[in-house]
Amino acid sequence: MKTGGKLIVEALEANGVDRIYCVPGESYLAVLDALHDSRVQSIVCRQEGGAAMMADCHGRLTGKPGICFVTRGPGATNASAGVHIAMQDSIPMILFIGQVASHAKEREAFQEVNYRRFFGDIAKWVVEIDDAARIPELLTRAFSVATSGRPGPVVISLPEDMLTSEVEAPVALPAVQVETHPGEAELDRVEALLNAAKRPFVILGGTRWDQRLAFDDIQAISEKWSLPVGVSFRRQMLFDHLHANYAGDVGIGINPKLATRIKEADLVLLIGGRFGEMPSSDYTLLKSPYPDQQLVHVHADPDELGRVYRPTIAINASPAAFVRAFARRKGPAVPGWAEETKKAHADYLAWSTPPLTGPGPVQMGPIMNWLEKVLPEDAILTNGAGNYATWVHRFHRFRRYGTQAAPTSGSMGYGTPAAVAAKGLFPEREVIAFAGDGCFMMNGQEFATAVQYGLPIIVIVVNNGIYGTIRMHQEREYPGRVEATDLKNPDFAALARAYGGHGETVRETDEFAAAFERARASGKPSILEIKLDPEAITPTRTLSDIRDKR
Ligand SMILES: Cc1ncc(C[n+]2csc(CCOP(=O)(O)OP(=O)(O)O)c2C)c(N)n1
Ligand SMILES: [Mg+2]
Numbered sequence: 001m002k003t004g005g006k007l008i009v010e011a012l013e014a015n016g017v018d019r020i021y022c023v024p025g026e027s028y029l030a031v032l033d034a035l036h037d038s039r040v041q042s043i044v045c046r047q048e049g050g051a052a053m054m055a056d057c058h059g060r061l062t063g064k065p066g067i068c069f070v071t072r073g074p075g076a077t078n079a080s081a082g083v084h085i086a087m088q089d090s091i092p093m094i095l096f097i098g099q100v101a102s103h104a105k106e107r108e109a110f111q112e113v114n115y116r117r118f119f120g121d122i123a124k125w126v127v128e129i130d131d132a133a134r135i136p137e138l139l140t141r142a143f144s145v146a147t148s149g150r151p152g153p154v155v156i157s158l159p160e161d162m163l164t165s166e167v168e169a170p171v172a173l174p175a176v177q178v179e180t181h182p183g184e185a186e187l188d189r190v191e192a193l194l195n196a197a198k199r200p201f202v203i204l205g206g207t208r209w210d211q212r213l214a215f216d217d218i219q220a221i222s223e224k225w226s227l228p229v230g231v232s233f234r235r236q237m238l239f240d241h242l243h244a245n246y247a248g249d250v251g252i253g254i255n256p257k258l259a260t261r262i263k264e265a266d267l268v269l270l271i272g273g274r275f276g277e278m279p280s281s282d283y284t285l286l287k288s289p290y291p292d293q294q295l296v297h298v299h300a301d302p303d304e305l306g307r308v309y310r311p312t313i314a315i316n317a318s319p320a321a322f323v324r325a326f327a328r329r330k331g332p333a334v335p336g337w338a339e340e341t342k343k344a345h346a347d348y349l350a351w352s353t354p355p356l357t358g359p360g361p362v363q364m365g366p367i368m369n370w371l372e373k374v375l376p377e378d379a380i381l382t383n384g385a386g387n388y389a390t391w392v393h394r395f396h397r398f399r400r401y402g403t404q405a406a407p408t409s410g411s412m413g414y415g416t417p418a419a420v421a422a423k424g425l426f427p428e429r430e431v432i433a434f435a436g437d438g439c440f441m442m443n444g445q446e447f448a449t450a451v452q453y454g455l456p457i458i459v460i461v462v463n464n465g466i467y468g469t470i471r472m473h474q475e476r477e478y479p480g481r482v483e484a485t486d487l488k489n490p491d492f493a494a495l496a497r498a499y500g501g502h503g504e505t506v507r508e509t510d511e512f513a514a515a516f517e518r519a520r521a522s523g524k525p526s527i528l529e530i531k532l533d534p535e536a537i538t539p540t541r542t543l544s545d546i547r548d549k550r
Contacts, residue, residue, distance in 0.1 A: 008096070027099065048078035232408075251393060274308065382406060432460060458519050507531050
């Protein structure tokens with residue numbers, strides 16, 4: 001006989017879970033008690049939104065479900081921010097919620113929420129476990145659902161009395177991730193389309209990639225067929241940006257030359273992604289439902305194929321399985337598109353070279369250039385949402401898989417908790433979080449978690465004293481009518497020190513390098529606040545330019 005709590009932890013162990021991210025609650029004490037005797041580490045966080053984002057980042061960087069435990073009601077609703085990210089970003093994650101006891105259900109008991117309804121639209125699957133004997137079954141299924149097809153978040157509600165009940169149950173076994181492979185006939189058709197294409201273009205996106213095989217295989221394919229390769233919004237770690245075939249990131253504020261290249265392509269290979277509103281420039285690069293280009297769409301979820309774009313060929317396979325199979329194809333004797341691919345890469349290199357001047361005493365361009373020189377190839381960069389992120393997305397040249405954690409869903413507050421999770425997973429690698437002043441304050445309290453676990457992340461807070469993205473839109477749509485976008489901020493460097501970390505303020509460009517090196521040398525979690533002139537709202541345009549429509 002075992003308690004529900006013990007069975008939950010056994011199922012986690014059976015599925016190779018080594019850590020969970022949590023904020024405790026009296027609703028799931030039985031799980032915490034079982035964790036006490038387990039080798040699964042609990043990482044206690046400061047707010048459930050941050051805990052869920054850490055679990056998301058864990059899933060993003062490992063391909064295995066990130067595990068989060070929260071309490072009912074307020075805990076669950078706080079965590080929903082991370083669940084939504086995992087859903088939109090196709091990230092495997094499991095959120096466990098302590099639920100009210102069975103005798104109190106449906107009375108609107110203390111902190112009671114109906115999770116099937118609450119998470120109905122933002123989770124892949126929601127289940128409440130009423131009988132502890134079914135824990136092995138339902139957890140095995142949860143791990144399978146979270147990782148198979150299009151990965152996503154699973155929510156599991158755990159009534160308190162179920163967790164303390166003692167039952168006989170089978171020993172949990174590891175879940176099986178469902179793999180889907182392309183057929184040879186489909187590969188023949190893709191090959192024929194590629195051979196006939198005059199202006200092909202490849203866009204990589206989604207999840208279910210890996211470094212060891214998929215990353216190398218797609219590189220090999222691009223070389224064999226001399227294909228230009230772009231990556232979808234915030235999926236930049238899928239292709240080496242310094243590879244001669246890399247054409248750029250198909251994201252917000254896309255290089256206009258790249259947008260033209262995609263629009264004028266006669267064949268697009270969309271591998272793994274959904275090509276949603278942001279990467280598709282509001283469905284203009286590929287038209288929905290009938291693209292001008294021939295479209296090969298590869299996706300692990302059959303429901304995504306034909307959902308927004310009617311493809312010429314739909315291939316229901318994970319991107320990794322597809323590229324592995326297609327890499328074995330021979331390729332043409334003389335690749336027809338080599339010269340254009342070279343031009344695409346040259347366009348990218350020009351686009352990703354930062355400007356060295358701009359308003360104010362701090363210039364982000366030289367700072368990014370310096371970081372490019374000193375950051376190792378395997379450094380992990382995280383960020384949330386805000387105009388500051390443009391500096392990372394446009395000017396950091398990602399080289400490897402597993403080096404980026406940023407929400408395609410555009411959620412603010414992601415960078416700091418994601419960095420905490422990333423550093424915990426890969427302590428030997430450098431982890432740099434980028435945040436805006438707005439963004440940092442959303443989950444910046446997880447800096448305390450970095451201090452608690454001795455995780456020396458470096459958070460670069462680009463402080464322009466405004467919710468910059470929204471101010472930019474405001475000045476464009478309603479010039480001069482500023483409302484609710486000014487911020488009065490704390491002293492971020494002092495805040496870092498108050499937490500027990502290292503903090504510095506960068507007021508001039510030249511101060512950055514030394515401050516960064518001191519942060520590195522401190523061995524502590526650090527915050528480097530960059531005082532950026534609010535006029536420097538994009539790399540090339542000032543706020544005044546936008547207001548005055550220059
Ligand atoms: C959770 C969340 N709330 C609100 C928004 C809307 N939003 C997008 S960017 C932004 C401002 C970001 O400000 P900051 O972090 O200071 O970056 P900046 O644009 O100033 O560089 C806001 C409010 C969002 N994307 N996510
Ligand atoms: Mg700001």
